[in-house]
Amino acid sequence: MGKIPRLDGERKLTGFWVIGNWKMHGRLQVCKDLAYQMLAMTSQCPDPLHVAVAPALVHLDVVGSILKNSAILLAAQQASAHVDGAFTGQCSAAMLADLGVQLVLVGHSECRADLEQKDDVLRAQMQRIAEQGMSVVLCLGEDLAAHEAGQTVSVIDRQLDILRDWVDWSRLLVAYEPVWSIGTGKVANPEHIAAIHGHIHQRLQDLGDAGQVVPVLYGGSVKPALMPQLLALSSVNGVLVGGASLDADQFGQICKAVVDWPHVERA
Numbered sequence: 001m002g003k004i005p006r007l008d009g010e011r012k013l014t015g016f017w018v019i020g021n022w023k024m025h026g027r028l029q030v031c032k033d034l035a036y037q038m039l040a041m042t043s044q045c046p047d048p049l050h051v052a053v054a055p056a057l058v059h060l061d062v063v064g065s066i067l068k069n070s071a072i073l074l075a076a077q078q079a080s081a082h083v084d085g086a087f088t089g090q091c092s093a094a095m096l097a098d099l100g101v102q103l104v105l106v107g108h109s110e111c112r113a114d115l116e117q118k119d120d121v122l123r124a125q126m127q128r129i130a131e132q133g134m135s136v137v138l139c140l141g142e143d144l145a146a147h148e149a150g151q152t153v154s155v156i157d158r159q160l161d162i163l164r165d166w167v168d169w170s171r172l173l174v175a176y177e178p179v180w181s182i183g184t185g186k187v188a189n190p191e192h193i194a195a196i197h198g199h200i201h202q203r204l205q206d207l208g209d210a211g212q213v214v215p216v217l218y219g220g221s222v223k224p225a226l227m228p229q230l231l232a233l234s235s236v237n238g239v240l241v242g243g244a245s246l247d248a249d250q251f252g253q254i255c256k257a258v259v260d261w262p263h264v265e266r267a
């Protein structure tokens with residue numbers, strides 16, 4: 001994949017990302033239908049829109065062939081921390097690259113929780129992904145207890161420590177996803193989102209000059225109606241969408257909101 005968009009004045013980055021995470025939803029035919037519907041709705045993806053979808057591992061090949069030659073990028077939900085070998089049930093970054101995957105999620109809260117993935121594993125996954133020339137979407141965010149205790153910033157700072165030795169800044173996106181907001185219909189208020197995104201941008205810049213080129217996406221119950229609020233925040237460079245990405249109409253409306261938004265700098 002080409003380098004991800006660069007800094008551009010007030011909005012900080014050129015372009016706005018919309019990434020759909022299909023998780024473990026849908027059988028093959030459902031996912032094929034969804035891919036065709038998305039293709040019809042967002043085939044153009046005019047600047048400033050960058051669209052990607054992350055089907056389940058077993059659907060990557062078929063969805064990838066449907067989206068081939070379109071402007072919609074193929075994303076995977078995770079990659080192994082290992083290069084190759086006797087690791088039953090896992091899938092290497094090289095295997096994903098063979099399928100045309102361009103972006104890979106790392107550290108989604110459901111993987112951190114269900115698969116008990118810790119920082120050393122996440123760091124190795126990121127390395128494997130970058131070695132294959134793909135981009136990492138590093139997901140982070142506080143759980144409800146930390147949110148209510150006012151510990152969001154310290155949780156985020158700890159999760160961002162994983163980037164201490166990171167060098168491949170042009171192949172990194174960060175997604176701030178408050179865990180209490182994922183799939184719950186509860187959305188963080190704009191002041192909270194602006195404050196945390198501003199903090200993440202600052203921390204990325206502190207970690208390395210090139211950190212300022214990293215897009216910071218918001219995720220957590222994003223629906224079309226929320227888009228004007230998110231697009232109005234210059235520190236939000238995109239959205240990671242779970243539930244609403246399973247409905248082509250809603251996903252299309254989210255993409256359309258970006259294209260129609262007058263204040264996004266055009267590339």
Ligand code: PEP
Nearest residue numbers: 182183219220221242243
């Ligand atoms: C997600 O899982 O990354 C997510 C943001 O899900 P939802 O949009 O359903 O909250």
